[in-house]
Amino acid sequence: MSKRGGGTEQALALAKGKKIRAAEDVLKQVKALAAELKSNNEAEKTLTELNLPYNCREVVDKDTDEVLSEIEAAIYGVAASIMDGEGFSFDIPSRAKGNQMYVPELDRIVLRDTVSKRPFANTATCRKAAITSRILGLVHELVGKRIHVTKRDLFYTDVKLFEDQGQSDAVLDDLACMLGCTRSSLNVVASEKGVVVGRLSFREDGDFIDCQRMGVGGKAIPPNIDKVSDISSDAAFILLVEKDAAFMRLAEDRFYNTYPCIILTAKGQPDVATRLFLKRLKSSLKIPVLALVDSDPYGLKILSVYMKGSMNMSYDSSNLTTPDIKWLGVRPSDLDRFNIPQQCRLPMSEEDIKTGRRLLEEDFIRANPEWVKELELMLATKVKAEIQALSSFGFQYLTQVYLPLKLQEGDWI
Template identity: 65%
Template sequence: MVPKPRKRQREPAGSRLAGKRNRATSSLDTARAPVSLEDASLLGKLQVLRRQIKAKDEEKQRRAQDTVLRSNNGHVATRVEVLELNSNQVLAELERIMLSAATSILEGRGLSYKVPRRSAGNQEYVEELERIVLKEGIAIRNFASIASVRKTTIMTRVMQLVHELCSRRIHTTKRDLFYTDVKLFRQQTESDDVLNDVACLVGCTRNSLNVVASEKGIVVGRVTFQEDGDLIDCTRMGVGGKAIPPYTDRITNITSDAEFILLVEKDAAFMRLAEDRFYNRVKCIIVTAKGQPDVGTRLFLRRLKRELHLPILGLVDSDPYGLKILSVYMSGSKGMSYDSANLATPDIKWLGIRPSDLDRYGIPEQCRLAMTENDIKTGKDMLEEDFIKKNPAWYHELSLMVKRREKAEIQALSSFGFQYLTEVYLPEKIRAGDWI
């Protein structure tokens, strides 16, 4: 439904005072009036980007079978690329692995597993694919070795539990899995880590193992879909939004009239956008994972991009960790690089908050935070990342952040008024096409 035109709102007093306070330090007048986007012509740059994204997605689909995974002599390069498998396929592979292990024991060679190494040294960023991939390195987990006996034991136990889940056709959370054998696992990080190893060993996505993370992500805005047969309209989910289910395979019939997807780092910014019904002001879908993205949110975002061909604009804090969060969405996480083909969503545009915005929008000094030594180290390390180097605009902004040694949160915009984000900052950015 197209929203009725709004009357021009009077600028909040707090916003006027903030503009006067920062006029000397800003090249623009920070006491801006609310920006109208109801004239379709003002969305011109966004609509151009949308057409470009759709054309690029279609081109990727055409050459999907002729990727960089082929070497110069025409043979398929050895990399770990997992598939979405059903319960029967996972069961068959688990039973094959255990039969091989039993045969090895009976023949006197002992119990061992050949597991793809997921360490940083066995990963690479492939520019043509725009994501991290896992290379061919293998680690031997040997029960007879003191160094690997514990990991081998945990792996055997996890495979037993996954076999039970797939046999019963039920799902569980990673937390529930940990509590099945607390004395053995000791910490959930250990069972979580081995679960990824088992996925690599089986050659399937982690969700194929019927073990999922608890719901974390939220979506609101101009999208409808069916979840296990139930119709979900995300414009009617209130300010809390709709929890993104961990079983994205149960989502069907996705439809939308949105112009773009707004990917938000923090829950606080998401709540402001949802309460102000920003998705009606500018037709969009708003998604957040409340910080570091979980698998469910990454799967859902990729699904939206693949089916709707919409641009994705990222709204994160102006600090190295905001960029790290965007990098996980875009190119995949190093911990799950084996599944990057299913989880990564390349070509996300960085809308804000960018380091150059701090002066451009006159962010007050008291809202700018000094970067810690750890922040600076993280920023410098990210400047060496391939996905940053390939984008000169991103590299410039991150260099500016490290040089100035200052950061700012999205909430710093609230110093100009609680609705400055939705009434001024985002509309101005969208109208100007100010993303990189």
């Protein structure tokens, strides 16, 4: 009937007892979801409107003059403290896990407004205070000159002091939180990581970009989202993909031509630019976001960062999160439903199981009963599977059968 690895779409679909209909019919459920989103004109809630019994800290985009004023005010405060005989220290918002919490009304993680001292005259914090002063000076220079650098560039300005990039990166986040501005407002960006392809066009710093003409590799997501304008698309949905391998398959098969969509990936753990870009697309286009991740605890963890925010950047969760992403696959229940071969199902390690159990304890997971059900199934069977397990039925099974069937049936949670 069909050859292994190169069979027709219909033969493979019928083997599962399902028939894939025409593209218009496949997308009916997606379009219904899009219509529901567009009809929901409810404005996104803010922390201020909730009147919570505790204070929280959030940041906003600030222009050059505002950032310069904040930095200069911080330095003036340090100088005044020294003149008053109280010593040299910074007031740094605490980003520790204990200071973060999930707010169901916002459906994301927020940072409570607890501040700690970072004094120079203390052996435990003197080095970090020095790093804070150094980066504050470097950011002042960048913003004043109106130029942008990568986090790696920043690290190489003083390797001896910073020792490793993790330390300079952490202090950069501290400063954004302290100054009340987004990290991008500090003119320091992450290196390009995420890519996008499909039914999308926009201008990047004035240059016209057509993402249908970017080949298999796609267009690198701009590290400075502020330079993106004139976003236009006829896509029915956004497909968020965990891994580069699945992205390449989708791009090479021109999946977006048959099923009009925008496909993007951060190639694993989501970076800030990809999260900002996804939020911008969702806000501008008002179309559903469907996620394709591995059927393992880390796939769900990655998805939760896009939706609820990360612990490291909880202070900027309002700008970085896209709460209403739908989990399309690969879900634990899909393994039996699509008869994934046993040899493609991997045993979960002890660390996998611990991560899964920790996820089950998270408030944002408990808030979604269907997620709980899938995660409990994963832990009960103690097996996981990658998106690539679908290739056991043929290299194009993902694009020709699995995704069309999932879309056709509206099988997302």
